[in-house]
Amino acid sequence: MKLSIFSFLVVLFASSMPLFIMSSASAADYTLDIFGNADMDDTIDEHDVEYVRGIIDGTNEETELADANRDGQIDERDIAQIESIMRGEEDDLTIIDESGKIVTIKEPVERVVICHAMFAEVLRSLRAEDRIVGIPSYMADYVVFYPDLSKLPPIGGASTPDSEAIVSLNPDLVVVYGAWADYLENDLKDVAPVVRLTYRPFSTTEKDITTLGYIVGKENEAEELIQFFEQPLFTIQENVATLPDDEKPRVYSEYTDYRTHANGSGLHDVLIMAGGINIASDITTDPSGVPFIDPEWVITQNPDIIVRRALKSDASCGYDEDDPTQMMELREMILNRSEMVNVTAIKNGDVYCYSTDILTGSNYWIGIVYMAKLLHPDLFEDLNPQAIHQEYLARFQRLNYDLDEHGIFFYPPLEVS
Numbered sequence: 001m002k003l004s005i006f007s008f009l010v011v012l013f014a015s016s017m018p019l020f021i022m023s024s025a026s027a028a029d030y031t032l033d034i035f036g037n038a039d040m041d042d043t044i045d046e047h048d049v050e051y052v053r054g055i056i057d058g059t060n061e062e063t064e065l066a067d068a069n070r071d072g073q074i075d076e077r078d079i080a081q082i083e084s085i086m087r088g089e090e091d092d093l094t095i096i097d098e099s100g101k102i103v104t105i106k107e108p109v110e111r112v113v114i115c116h117a118m119f120a121e122v123l124r125s126l127r128a129e130d131r132i133v134g135i136p137s138y139m140a141d142y143v144v145f146y147p148d149l150s151k152l153p154p155i156g157g158a159s160t161p162d163s164e165a166i167v168s169l170n171p172d173l174v175v176v177y178g179a180w181a182d183y184l185e186n187d188l189k190d191v192a193p194v195v196r197l198t199y200r201p202f203s204t205t206e207k208d209i210t211t212l213g214y215i216v217g218k219e220n221e222a223e224e225l226i227q228f229f230e231q232p233l234f235t236i237q238e239n240v241a242t243l244p245d246d247e248k249p250r251v252y253s254e255y256t257d258y259r260t261h262a263n264g265s266g267l268h269d270v271l272i273m274a275g276g277i278n279i280a281s282d283i284t285t286d287p288s289g290v291p292f293i294d295p296e297w298v299i300t301q302n303p304d305i306i307v308r309r310a311l312k313s314d315a316s317c318g319y320d321e322d323d324p325t326q327m328m329e330l331r332e333m334i335l336n337r338s339e340m341v342n343v344t345a346i347k348n349g350d351v352y353c354y355s356t357d358i359l360t361g362s363n364y365w366i367g368i369v370y371m372a373k374l375l376h377p378d379l380f381e382d383l384n385p386q387a388i389h390q391e392y393l394a395r396f397q398r399l400n401y402d403l404d405e406h407g408i409f410f411y412p413p414l415e416v417s
Contacts, residue, residue: 117361122209132149253308
């Protein structure tokens with residue numbers, strides 16, 4: 001069983017993390033919902049064979065996933081199916097996706113339509129991007145990060161994909177984000193299975209990567225990716241776990257003008273994990289997690305640091321931009337707010353803008369590393385976010401992209417040792 005950053009977080013932040021983080025499973029923090037995972041842990045291995053033998057012999061209780069071949073009986077044929085999954089030779093794989101739906105997928109999967117860009121990033125990390133045959137239309141604009149994949153046939157919006165366009169690509173599998181496009185199962189029932197994943201930070205990321213790894217026969221690559229991003233997260237947590245509150249900076253995180261990231265938002269969790277105190281942590285009234293607030297409230301809270309999300313519509317940034325001018329202008333706009341002239345963060349110039357390219361989707365963990373360096377530069381003197389980011393791009397995304405020359409992700413840039 002793999003050690004999980006998520007199980008570590010459940011113990012460490014039991015009193016401070018929101019409910020969606022605490023809802024993950026036990027031990028390794030989740031159960032891999034693939035039929036054949038008889039012992040209900042996070043992988044399919046020889047222990048599942050032993051567990052099924054115990055069920056047959058009457059010494060183990062039946063579990064939901066023990067009926068590996070889905071024929072309604074627990075017998076030697078289930079052992080054969082588990083062993084074929086372990087060898088990567090199964091004819092089909094049955095999973096429970098994040099909607100709770102049971103989906104059977106014919107193997108091998110060679111043609112995948114994705115309805116969200118994050119699935120492309122994960123599949124490329126698993127060295128399975130050559131299976132992708134259709135992409136959401138907006139990915140056509142991501143020519144820097146997806147120089148080849150951005151040229152694939154578009155299938156419409158991420159939440160409103162075109163069923164006919166998908167059918168024309170003759171897929172073996174369609175991967176959809178969460179509950180979006182709930183009509184696809186019906187439209188594609190005679191074409192291809194639909195699997196729903198979300199890669200929710202701290203909650204389903206590891207499970208979803210592992211599941212997709214099994215589906216495309218890249219289990220080892222999935223484990224390699226998970227181990228890579230968990231390592232710096234463990235380092236951060238080990239260092240911030242014992243910090244008293246008076247050594248944690250108080251942070252105002254701005255979503256848009258005077259709209260903040262409250263408890264229940266992803267950025268709240270990022271700030272907590274990076275060793276900060278979110279001044280909006282007690283705001284729980286807005287179900288979106290990003291409520292509007294009054295400038296007077298920010299002044300009263302008097303944050304030490306202000307961080308501002310920068311969409312490309314706010315300021316050109318991320319992988320597609322080398323010129324920091326618009327990020328600088330966004331920061332200057334905040335620094336020049338006359339009503340906040342006496343706020344500590346404004347007086348000290350501790351205002352930072354960040355690109356959503358590193359704090360959304362499956363690569364949110366990169367943003368946590370940058371944020372920890374921002375909040376605790378002395379504590380993380382030896383932590384180099386850019387070096388970790390660069391290794392991820394080269395090793396997992398296999399991009400010829402030099403972060404010394406390209407990209408605007410934090411402004412002002414963070415000093416690294």
